[in-house]
Amino acid sequence: NAGVTQTPKFRILKIGQSMTLQCAQDMNHNYMYWYRQDPGMGLKLIYYSVGAGITDKGEVPNGYNVSRSTTEDFPLRLELAAPSQTSVYFCASTGQGVGYEQYFGPGTRLTVT
Amino acid sequence: GQNIDQPTEMTATEGAIVQINCTYQTSGFNGLFWYQQHAGEAPTFLSYNVLDGLEEKGRFSSFLSRSKGYSYLLLKELQMKDSASYLCAVNQAGTALIFGKGTTLSVSS
Numbered sequence: 615n616a617g618v619t620q621t622p623k624f625r626i627l628k629i630g631q632s633m634t635l636q637c638a639q640d641m642n643h644n645y646m647y648w649y650r651q652d653p654g655m656g657l658k659l660i661y662y663s664v665g666a667g668i669t670d671k672g673e674v675p676n677g678y679n680v681s682r683s684t685t686e687d688f689p690l691r692l693e694l695a696a697p698s699q700t701s702v703y704f705c706a707s708t709g710q711g712v713g714y715e716q717y718f719g720p721g722t723r724l725t726v727t
Numbered sequence: 728g729q730n731i732d733q734p735t736e737m738t739a740t741e742g743a744i745v746q747i748n749c750t751y752q753t754s755g756f757n758g759l760f761w762y763q764q765h766a767g768e769a770p771t772f773l774s775y776n777v778l779d780g781l782e783e784k785g786r787f788s789s790f791l792s793r794s795k796g797y798s799y800l801l802l803k804e805l806q807m808k809d810s811a812s813y814l815c816a817v818n819q820a821g822t823a824l825i826f827g828k829g830t831t832l833s834v835s836s
Contacts, residue, residue: 647823647824649826654735654828654829655828656814656826656827656828656829657770657814657816657824657826658826659823659824659825662823672823673825704769704770714775715760715772715775716772716824717772718769718770718771719769720768720769721768721769
């Protein structure tokens with residue numbers, strides 16, 4: 615199993631551009647998450663999904679959108695990128711929900727200038 | 728409201744024992760996790776506590792007191808490779824985790 619994969623690994627965006635961060639998992643997990651991690655600030659939940667067709671907002675959803683059309687894929691869309699969205703983005707998944715570990719992807723380092 | 732507090736930084740020497748504390752105030756509680764994160768890498772799971780008491784896993788142990796809103800991660804026989812950030816996370820409700828800011832541990836020889 616590849617586990618959780620994310621693309622791209624690095625990206626530089628100009629202010630106002632849009633992009634999609636890709637996340638896929640091959641573990642047949644129902645639950646998937648998007649986090650952002652700023653230096654010294656820990657992980658903040660952006661959006662999460664408990665299954666195909668179901669998504670919900672986390673702590674910091676503004677400026678982002680998600681979709682979950684399949685169990686495997688959970689892309690994160692940034693519209694009108696802003697410098698405040700410069701961060702490292704992690705996707706994670708878990709099969710059981712409460713009480714089970716989340717498996718993290720390797721992350722996408724995004725810079726908006 | 729919700730708040731998870733951990734020390735920002737800790738230092739220790741090889742072979743020593745270190746305890747990383749985490750206090751939390753959340754509106755719900757469905758368990759507490761500890762993750763390890765090496766610089767530039769993704770977090771990896773270390774432990775999970777949902778009942779009061781100590782969970783031991785090799786050189787790592789984690790303790791929980793729900794009445795005090797308190798947990799600690801105990802690392803024994805420290806090695807250089809244990810230099811990393813240690814993240815405390817609470818499952819407040821449902822399936823999403825609330826993370827603390829993390830504790831950066833530096834192990835020296």
